[in-house]
Amino acid sequence: MGKKVTVVGAGFYGSTTAQRLAEYDVFDTVVITDIVEGKPAGLALDLNQSRAIEGFETKVVGVTTGPNGEGYEAIEGSDVVVITAGLPRKPGMSRMDLLETNAKIVRQVAENVAKYAPNAVVIVVSNPLDEMTALAQLATQFPKNRVLGQAGMLDSARFTNFVAEALNVPVASVKTLTLGSHGDTMVPVPSKSTVNGKPLREAMPAEQIEELVVKTRNGGAEVVALLKTGSAYYAPSAAAARMAKAVAEDSGEVMPVCAWVDGEYGISGVYLGVEAEIGAEGVKRVVETDLDADERASLLAAADAVRAKQGDVANM
Ligand SMILES: NC(=O)C1=CN([C@@H]2O[C@H](COP(=O)(O)OP(=O)(O)OC[C@H]3O[C@@H](n4cnc5c(N)ncnc54)[C@H](O)[C@@H]3O)[C@@H](O)[C@H]2O)C=CC1
């Protein structure tokens, strides 16, 4: 049977994700939903009219959902659900300032996903990301491997872009990695970063790497400050769409994602940014990589900070 993906939230992140997913042409159907009357249907109409130009057959369906789950039957049979519903940051706000508002939204969405798409893999993007991922798992009661969050793909892409720009080399020649949280305890990993296959540490001085590490941690805030309203969506949607594609194709691709960690790195009981194999069941396996002592210490600190916050969302 053909694959079906749902994107919940038809704002900037959701609409660009739906576009990317449709243009991949690997799904039969992309459903996009929102609580705003008419907007999902309008986006679907517009995206479907681009099919003849872009050359894809995926059908986009737009549905407005109600406060009591009205309209959610449209997501039935989804293989993947991407949750983008929720407020974005304003300049000066931290992702954590969105916690209480977005927790209510994500809980309501996740409960409906559990009811109408009980076999889906859920990819959470709403912020604060690590907490909303944990909340979505609690609210759906899905197996922990079937709920994951998007952060590391985006943060690594930002780090890669900054390195490529600083060295004036093709983006494709740079590989970087970020682990930890999608917040202050993000852990960019220079020891696993390379330029043309050679260690990043041989390509630029330590002080410059540290500058780019800080820039990566502030990557989202830098865009928010420039946009004035809303937050980034081109790179974020590329990241979430790639994850959804990996699930649909059962590719087993290793990606940095927010996944349930149960013993890897000596860390347990927390959704945290780690590398994982992604496939039809969501996270097939968390992939542990060798880290320097300081990177490992930062990851452990991130786990402690995130675990404490994730404990709070159970009652939200
Ligand atoms: N994880 C990550 O790396 C990133 C996360 N984000 C987060 O993604 C979220 C969405 O960002 P944008 O699309 O830019 O915001 P946006 O404001 O453009 O769109 C959010 C949409 O969610 C909808 N919504 C609200 N409650 C809903 C509900 N109960 N059901 C369905 N839809 C609902 C709103 O009507 C709105 O259309 C934000 O929380 C933002 O912080 C954004 C960028 C990166």
Ligand SMILES: CC(=O)C(=O)O
């Ligand atoms: C909004 C957000 O989380 C980001 O751009 O990183």
